[in-house]
Amino acid sequence: METTNYRDRLQLPLEELVDFVENASIPLHWVDKNGIIIWANQAELEALGYSQDEYVGLPISKFHADEPVIHDILARLTNNETLVNYQARLKCKDGSIKHVLINSNVFRKGDEFIHTRCFTRDISDMVQEADRREELLRRLEDSEEKLKISADIIASSYDAIISKDLNNIVTSWNTSAERTFGYSAEEMIGKPLSILLPIDRLAEEQEIFDRLSAGEIVQHFETQRVTKDKRLLEVSLSISPIRDKKGEIIGLSKIVRDITEKKQEEKRKSAFVSFVSHELK
Structure with missing residues (x-):
């Protein structure tokens, strides 16, 4: 049925x-x-x-x-x-x-x-959705490539390049920083940057941060820093803020150039000019 x-x-x-x-x-x-x-x-x-x-x-x-x-x-x-x-x-x-x-x-x-x-x-x-994922992957690959290029540039730079967080703790330290100051990256990353400051310049880091927070550009700032073997270096600093996605400052990046030889040469020239001027009188 x-x-x-x-x-x-x-x-x-x-x-x-x-x-x-x-x-x-x-x-x-x-x-x-x-x-x-x-x-x-x-x-x-x-x-x-x-x-x-x-x-x-x-x-x-x-x-x-x-x-x-x-x-x-x-x-x-x-x-x-x-x-x-x-x-x-x-x-x-x-x-x-x-x-x-x-x-x-x-x-x-x-x-x-x-x-x-x-x-x-x-x-x-x-x-x-597949196109979106592909685009995200492409952007990620581009970002990773840019980061790699940036890392290579920083690593091979003649100048010391150092970054620190808002607690003054070193977060990156390139090869030139090792050569300039004598400390290895392992010795400095995670340590306070104040290790490099002469006693009479300990307040300088806060002053620099305040200037950057106010929107001021800090470039070719001449000062002094101390090496691992306690030598006093004459240096020129160019400092930029590191910001998060919201634009908030989360750290500082510094390019440090050793100008000790330059300063000594200027002193020699000044001394020579003074000597010649004295002799001509």
Whole structure:
């Protein structure tokens, strides 16, 4: 009895079959052998934003964003191939583009091409998400490359380049800093920068920070610093604030140039000029 009812249900009235395809939630359409759309269901029309008159009766190529793609699709179907998840881009009425997967084959009578049976699935969100991830990865790679280049520049710089946090703790120390002051990076990173300051200049770091916080540019600031072996160096400082994403100062970066030899040369020249001036009197 149940088998009979099941078989009876298979003999669906034409009206129900038509309703099934016309109102299915999956976009469907038929294209004839000349590439003309001869039928589309409501889901297809709504997905692209066209009315029946604006869509049916027109070449399917008119709605594809990539002409070679639709030519390939029609050629494959003409050769009796079945398309599974064939990716394409369709033009919507509002000018936007939908990324879709097409599943299609051909309904034939004998060897005659009657029409295609095309199912279209919108994957625009998936494609956009994949593009977004790809862009983020590209930006990350660019950022990492820029960081590597910056790190290489800092590491190979002739000048000592030092950064510290707001607690005056050293956070970076390049090779030139090691050469200039005699301390290795392992000895200095995590230690207070005040190690390098002469006793009479301990207040200088706070003064520099206050100037930077007020928006002042601090460049070629001449002062003195102490090396590991207690030598007193004449140095020129160029200092920049390190800011977070909110623009808040979270540390300072310093370029330190040893100008001791330059200062000594200036003293020698000054002494020579004084001597000559005295002798000429």
